[in-house]
Amino acid sequence: MKLYSYWRSTTSLRIRAALNLKGIEYETMTVNLLEGEQNVPSFVRISPTHGVPVLELDDGTTLTQSHAIAEYLDTISPEPPLFPSNPLIRAKVQAAALTIGMEIHPVNNLRILAYLKSELGHSQEQAVEWMRHWMADGFAAFEKLIEDGEFCFGGNISYADICLVGQMVNARRWGLDLTPFARLVAIDERSRAIPEIAAAMPENQPDATN
Amino acid sequence: MKLYSYWRSTTSLRIRAALNLKGIEYETMTVNLLEGEQNVPSFVRISPTHGVPVLELDDGTTLTQSHAIAEYLDTISPEPPLFPSNPLIRAKVQAAALTIGMEIHPVNNLRILAYLKSELGHSQEQAVEWMRHWMADGFAAFEKLIEDGEFCFGGNISYADICLVGQMVNARRWGLDLTPFARLVAIDERSRAIPEIAAAMPENQPDATN
Numbered sequence: 187m188k189l190y191s192y193w194r195s196t197t198s199l200r201i202r203a204a205l206n207l208k209g210i211e212y213e214t215m216t217v218n219l220l221e222g223e224q225n226v227p228s229f230v231r232i233s234p235t236h237g238v239p240v241l242e243l244d245d246g247t248t249l250t251q252s253h254a255i256a257e258y259l260d261t262i263s264p265e266p267p268l269f270p271s272n273p274l275i276r277a278k279v280q281a282a283a284l285t286i287g288m289e290i291h292p293v294n295n296l297r298i299l300a301y302l303k304s305e306l307g308h309s310q311e312q313a314v315e316w317m318r319h320w321m322a323d324g325f326a327a328f329e330k331l332i333e334d335g336e337f338c339f340g341g342n343i344s345y346a347d348i349c350l351v352g353q354m355v356n357a358r359r360w361g362l363d364l365t366p367f368a369r370l371v372a373i374d375e376r377s378r379a380i381p382e383i384a385a386a387m388p389e390n391q392p393d394a395t396n
Numbered sequence: 397m398k399l400y401s402y403w404r405s406t407t408s409l410r411i412r413a414a415l416n417l418k419g420i421e422y423e424t425m426t427v428n429l430l431e432g433e434q435n436v437p438s439f440v441r442i443s444p445t446h447g448v449p450v451l452e453l454d455d456g457t458t459l460t461q462s463h464a465i466a467e468y469l470d471t472i473s474p475e476p477p478l479f480p481s482n483p484l485i486r487a488k489v490q491a492a493a494l495t496i497g498m499e500i501h502p503v504n505n506l507r508i509l510a511y512l513k514s515e516l517g518h519s520q521e522q523a524v525e526w527m528r529h530w531m532a533d534g535f536a537a538f539e540k541l542i543e544d545g546e547f548c549f550g551g552n553i554s555y556a557d558i559c560l561v562g563q564m565v566n567a568r569r570w571g572l573d574l575t576p577f578a579r580l581v582a583i584d585e586r587s588r589a590i591p592e593i594a595a596a597m598p599e600n601q602p603d604a605t606n
Contacts, residue, residue: 234540235499247484250541251498253463254490261483273471274457280464288461288502289445298503301529308516319511330444331460 187212190233190240192219193391196352197252197291198239202391203348204256206382208263215242216393219296236297253287256345268345279339282331282346286353290324294356314360321353321362325370337373347377355388397422400443400450402429403601406562407462407501408449412601413558414466416592418473425452426603429506446507463497466555478555489549492541492556496563500534504566524570531563531572535580547583557587565598 189205189212191198205212217223217238224236232248233240241249241258249255260268270276292298294317302308302316328350332338338346354374357364364371377383388394399415399422401408415422427433427448434446442458443450451459451468459465470478480486502508504527512518512526538560542548548556564584567574574581587593598604 234537235495235534236537237499249484249487249491251491251494253494253498254487257490258483258487261486273468274459276471277459277464277468280467281459281461284461284463285445288463288498289447292498292502293508301526305529306516306518306522312516316511319515324445327444327446 187244188215188242189213190215190217190229190238190242191391191393192217192238193388193394194355195219195238196355197237199352199355199386199388200252200345200348201239201241201255201259202386203351203383204259204268204345206385207266207268207343207380208259210259210263212241214392218393253283256348260345266342268343268348270339270344275339278331278333279344279346282328282338283344283349285324285328285331286346286349289327290320290353293320317356317360318362321357321360322366325353325357325362325367329367329370332373336376343377343380343383347373348383350374351377351383351386397454398425398452399423400425400427400439400448400452401601401603402427402448403598403604404565405429405448406565407447409562409565409596409598410462410555410558411449411451411465411469412596413561413593414469414478414555416595417476417478417553417590418469420469420473422451424602428603463493466558470555476552478553478558480549480554485549488541488543489554489556492538492548493554493559495534495538495541496556496559499537500530500563503530527566527570528572531567531570532576535563535567535572535577539577539580546586553587553590553593557583558593560584561587561593561596 187210189201191202191214217229223229230236233250235250239252241255249258256268269279299313302313332346335341337343350370351374397420399411401424427439433439440446443460449462451465459468466478479489509523512523542556545551547553548560560580561584
């Protein structure tokens with residue numbers, strides 16, 4: 187498989203972590219978002235939203251949207267499970283993961299920030315304030331949607347933890363005050379102690395720069 | 397089951413349509429978003445994101461996030477399927493649905509528009525321009541992610557069509573130019589001709605007002 191990815195993309199991180207946990211080898215195809223490579227016609231053909239990650243299967247089929255890719259990987263390679271098989275617990279894991287995936291990430295996306303700055307004339311400072319606002323809001327909800335345990339849902343890692351690890355990268359990058367989110371900080375640390383998750387972190391990617 | 401819903405909420409529409417198609421009876425619990433009922437503590441306890449829909453099962457368990465709820469309903473009541481069972485086609489349906497669910501809807505959410513207006517001082521006109529921009533962008537991507545057929549993926553309705561019907565409500569409401577999206581307009585019309593989908597439309601809800 188090939189993964190179209192950018193080191194700092196936290197949606198790419200989710201799929202890197204999923205592939206690593208499942209022991210699926212893949213080749214990283216760098217899409218440099220800062221240099222606009224997501225807008226090159228050959229990439230847009232496989233990613234109409236101009237986004238990473240895109241997973242290319244060995245037969246050339248391409249899949250978009252991290253959440254859809256994670257579910258696909260969990261179906262074709264069930265161990266370790268990223269989503270529980272019990273439908274009710276599965277729905278709760280999904281709801282937590284989607285709270286990061288829908289309520290925080292898309293609102294703080296690169297193209298939204300670009301629009302805020304170029305079309306609406308806001309400063310970088312206001313853009314950072316915008317990001318912090320939605321992260322704080324979303325984390326507060328996320329914390330109420332998860333359950334007890336070492337990880338978000340008990341003793342095993344799930345897709346909710348993976349989404350949290352990715353969002354925490356952005357939270358630290360943009361200086362969100364994490365004091366109110368002690369449990370999330372602890373889960374994030376425990377998750378990053380897992381070698382397959384550590385290997386998915388931005389700084390450990392072949393295309394990482396400073 | 398009880399569905400916490402607001403007539404104009406297009407994420408509520410998705411679950412009303414899913415419940416109707418599957419023939420599951422439910423009671424509508426109105427959460428008037430314009431009157432701020434999503435912020436009442438008793439509701440926030442079951443919906444930490446302050447959002448509708450929330451599905452309450454007969455044992456009192458509550459589920460949030462429309463996408464997670466739709467998958468849950470599809471598992472406990474498989475006919476007619478909203479998501480195909482083939483993992484690859486399923487991932488494509490998911491990716492299309494998530495393109496509306498992630499790239500359009502959360503960015504145009506009520507709370508985002510409120511922030512644009514109150515915190516960042518923009519006019520209603522600029523907020524409408526914002527909504528149209530992300531709808532046009534997202535619809536263009538969505539159209540490339542779906543496949544041939546009467547509906548988004550062949551001859552049967554899927555969750556991708558349901559998400560499209562919901563987003564089309566907002567597109568018409570906010571005056572998006574639909575000329576470039578003739579195929580989407582046709583699929584939306586065909587979908588709304590299905591009685592279970594028609595019954596899920598905003599104007600047919602018990603809490604609908606003008």
